[in-house]
Amino acid sequence: MPEGFESVPCPLCGSRPRSVVIQTADRLAPPPRAIARRAEPDDLYTIVRCVHCGLAFTDPRPTAATMDAYYPDAYHGVDAASASAALEAWYRRRQHREAVRWLRRRRPRRGLLLDVGCGGGDLLCALRDDGWDVRGIEPGLAGVAAACRRGLAVEPGRFDVRAADGGAGDGLERYDVIVFSGVLEHLHDPLAALRRARGLLAPGGLVAVLHVPLFDSPEARAFGARWLALDLPRHLTHFERATVPRLAAAAGLAIESTEEYSRRHSAATLVSSLAPSLQKHRFYLDEG
Structure with a gap:
């Protein structure tokens, strides 16, 4: 096994037997030099399926200690004064407005909200403007710094581990809404994160899981290893219609409602799968 990687049991049921589903390369770049392994563009990562519960997950995967090396600085967008950066900022604002409207329909009464994996705080700003009292947790220090410059209360750390083990977010506050927006598939222990979120909810609170790629979607089946939303090795768990409820x-947690299509998020994934040169992260890497 490559240095900086680990093989794990199923994140849902804990069993070991699995079958290989897909092998594909990192769509963004060769493995980072910070990790001692072959730095070849065709290096493959593997998605396996648990034979007991059916959950698909990346294995082996980067450890929590080495995971940051697989995220380019521009992964969550950049502030550079370039045409592609301006286009990305415009697109993100529209995407966040969609999330704000979605949440407004379900929780018209504003309250205290936590965004897990909030990055530089784009969604938090949109929610704050809509009347929410917002907090954030972000493992990336650059994202924390960017969010704090915008006047946001963002705590550094991971959410899928206990505070005693280096996690964040175990204060006395109880939240009316906890948001995972494009985050759950990146976590090493999504089950622990959801359990922790449940424990931090106020009575009647909502856990909002937004923009989760569905591994059994028509797009995933059509594109196979070329599907943009595989995003190996950054996406660690590959959810499906059956495994999300489990x-x-x-x-x-009880599922209140589900929607399987985001006009902006799904469309962007489809276009970028058809034309990989249009991937936003690739734009930024090329500019750098």
Whole structure:
């Protein structure tokens, strides 16, 4: 096994037997030089499926200690004064407005909200403007610094581990809404994160899981290893219609509603899968 990687049991049921589903390369770049392994563009990462519960997940995967090396600085967008950066900022604002409207329909009464994996705080700013009292947790120090410059209360750390083990977010506050927007598939222990979120909810609170790629979607089946939303090795768990409810139930959460299509998020994934040169992250890497 390459240095900086680990093989893990199923994140949902804990069993070891699995079958290989897909092998594909990192769509962004060769493996980082910070990790001692072959730095070849065709280096492959593997998605396996648990034979007991059916969950698909990346294995082996980068450890929590080495994971940051697989995220380019521009992964969550950049502030550079370039045409592609301006286009990305415009697109993100529209995407966040969609999330704000979605949440407004379900929780018209504003309250205290936590955004897990908030990056530089783009969604938090949109939610703050809509009347929410917002907090954030972000493992990337650059994202924390960017969010704090915008006047946001963002704590550094991971959410899928206990505070005693280096996690964040175990204060006395209880949240009316906890948001995972494009985050759950990146976490090393999504079940632990959802259980922790449940424990931090106020009575009647909502865990909003937004923009989760579905591994059994028509786009995923059509594109296979070329599907943009595989995003190996950054996406660690590959959810499907059957496994999302199982994960929620294991965390003690009841699903209030589901929607399987985001006009902006799904369309962008489809276009970028058809034309990889249009991927936003590739734009930024090329500019750098």
